[in-house]
Amino acid sequence: MSAGDLVTSAPGREPARHSLTTRIVIYGLLTLFAFIYLIPLVVMVMTSLKPLDEVTGGNMFALPQRLTVEPWIKAWGEARIGVSDTAGINGYFFNSVKMVVPAVLISTLLGALNGFVLTKWHFPGHKIVFGMMLFACFIPFQSVIIPMAVILGGLGDIGRSLHDATGYSFGFGNPTVNLVIVHVVYGLGFTTLFFRNYYELFPTELIKAAMIDGARFFQIFRRILLPNSTPIFIVTVIYQFTNIWNDFLFGSTFAAGDQAPMTVALNNLVNTSTGVVEYNVNMAAAIIAAAPTLLVYIVGGRYFVRGLMAGAVKG
């Protein structure tokens, strides 16, 4: 892949042209900025491993005198979140997982399908449709909250009538389902853009060959297109996962109480106005909240750069 070549070949011939002082300045600055970026994380990790008296009494930058995982256990399973009776953030963590996984998968698959249709299955007006989907990327979150609330309210009404009639609401009005819908709709513009740009460079002859082989629309999509979309699939999953997991606005607006996602729970934990502020517990909870996105980047980061470069540099 040429993206990799570009990255490795450019520094390969740079050092010869730079003097020692230039290199000292460059590496010095890089080290300084790395330090600045890492300090908060280091402080968070250290604080989360200290007992509370050490946190309140001591220096923020001091190494823990006595290592303890007590704050982590408390954050995960015991801490009181806001006014709720549930103990610990674990319930909210799984709320987020239950909401993020379907939202990411559905929006990514629909984006792939849109990209396929927009590039290889041209229909009249496909450019206008794509333009409008692109426009969706620029709509601010806040502006859709009220219309979204009206729609979700309508879905809630349907759920209640279904519940009255059959004793089961089929997911209508469920806050997690609502958030999945919101994030799928909001994410579709981005996922479509990613996949459209990737499939634009996908050889059309492969589609034609599959058509001659007798494959239908969804067979072509599943057997030819998807297996050859790994890089962009991972890019889209990382992007969507990060955005949806980190979302606070929709989560706090459309899911309250026990159904709230992790980000809202973290806020409720940290912003408590009663009792002593347990910084070590707060830090542990914050790290737990950030862990999944970090993990996704570490696992898929290699593809992220590669996938973003695909299309930018003709390979």
Added chain:
Amino acid sequence: MNALEISALRKRYGALEILKGINLTLEEGGFLVLVGPSGCGKSTLLNTIAGLDNISSGEIRIGGRSVNGLLPSKRDIAMVFQSYALYPNMSVAENITFGMEMRGIPKPERERAVADVARKLQIEHLLTRRPSQLSGGQRQRVAMGRALVRKPSVFLFDEPLSNLDAKLRVDMRVEIKRLHQTTGSTIVYVTHDQIEAMTLATKIAVLRDGELQQVGTPAEIYDEPANLFVADFMGSPAMNLIDATLIKVAGEWMVRLERKEHPPIVLPVPAGIATDRLPADGKVIFGIRPEAVNDSESIDRKAKSVMKFEATVEIVEPAGADTFVVIHVAGKELTARMRSDTSVAVGESHTFAFNLDKAVLFDPATSRRL
């Protein structure tokens, strides 16, 4: 029976007409080559036969059955693409059987078919590999295997050799020709390479701007081009086309080629051209292939009508088997294809000869052959 019949085929994109009423037939076992410059519509024509492009009007019949509106997979065709279009995520064997899998043919039968085709194309050792692990020639073979396994009425080839290097291209050309001869299959083949067209075809169709210029055997296309375009397009180096005038000498019509430093060449009108078809204004274009211009001693002995003339050698291009010699006649360069051991030197005068049996005349007004 004709394996392929195309009648009054038109293809429009909005106001732009790509194919302007194509009529073509191909008998069973025939090898039709569609040839023309880029943008002439030859690939579009192939795509309409395959059903990958729909047509605006007209009819396409394959094996006597109208295929208008049928899906590509229902047309009883197989196609080999320019990029081979092998599915990168599948092994060679899976590539070859994908179509059968789509048609729901059971696995044992698919495996038998793969083994059969792999033996025929000598790709048995490649069956478990991915396309990315194959060389250009091997990919080409797999692409042909994928087409062969379908046993279609008509094979469609879309410039299949243009991605190969020069040597491999010649090898694969021979292989395609052998495939055609041993299996007796019907083939439609698109290329812009007129040598491929000449060597492979039993029938050539020359296209230009969506219109058929001429359909015929390679010999007909080469020796009796229908118009100036075909004459110029087919053959390398191209046919010499020289402005000439008609004059009447002793009651006979003659062709006169003006020259600056030499006396004009006056030739009899080539045999087989009726005098009443000669243009009234007396202007014609004299066409002669480079191999019909030679030394006076090495001109074809069987030639019935030979015209000798003196000319100054301008450029000598040795090309191995032949030597191309450029002279000037009537303000135009004229190339002669001569023996490699010919003794001509640049700047010297030499006696050349036209084999007039091979000469043709064109009407410059209509550009059609007389």
